[in-house]
Amino acid sequence: MCIDDKLQCIVCCYEYSRSSRVPRVLHCKHTFCAICLERLSKLQGAICTITCPLCRWITCTDASLPLPGVLWINTEIWDQIVKEPQKDELVKDLIDAKNLFKSNLPVPRHSGFMSTMHKLFTCVSLQGQEMGSC
Numbered sequence: 001m002c003i004d005d006k007l008q009c010i011v012c013c014y015e016y017s018r019s020s021r022v023p024r025v026l027h028c029k030h031t032f033c034a035i036c037l038e039r040l041s042k043l044q045g046a047i048c049t050i051t052c053p054l055c056r057w058i059t060c061t062d063a064s065l066p067l068p069g070v071l072w073i074n075t076e077i078w079d080q081i082v083k084e085p086q087k088d089e090l091v092k093d094l095i096d097a098k099n100l101f102k103s104n105l106p107v108p109r110h111s112g113f114m115s116t117m118h119k120l121f122t123c124v125s126l127q128g129q130e131m132g133s134c
Helices: 034-040 087-100 113-132
Strands: 023-025 031-035 041-044 046-050 057-060
Touching: 023 034, 031 034, 034 041, 034 046
Parallel strands: none
Antiparallel strands: 023 031, 041 046, 046 057
């Protein structure tokens, strides 16, 4: 739940983000998330139109241009959005989680279910390390 209703799109009620739900401004000055604006847009020949759900003003854009390239970001809202974790922080969290679940038990030397499970989790651990090197 948002503390401030201005930090969420009134169409979908999701909080704005700096990645997918970017707050974009229509020509009538009302703001909605980029995902909702994509859904509201209609292609009419060489023109793309978006009817504002609040005031019914029609914003027209060149259909050959993507909406993010045509509609401005609402910078007042953008500045209030909590920054999302950077990739390095996500990788660090993944490594910390892997270390948390790392077993100190001896590796089984026999074939069977437990040996197969160990191989499976070793493979998952290796994939996690590869992600860390990206």
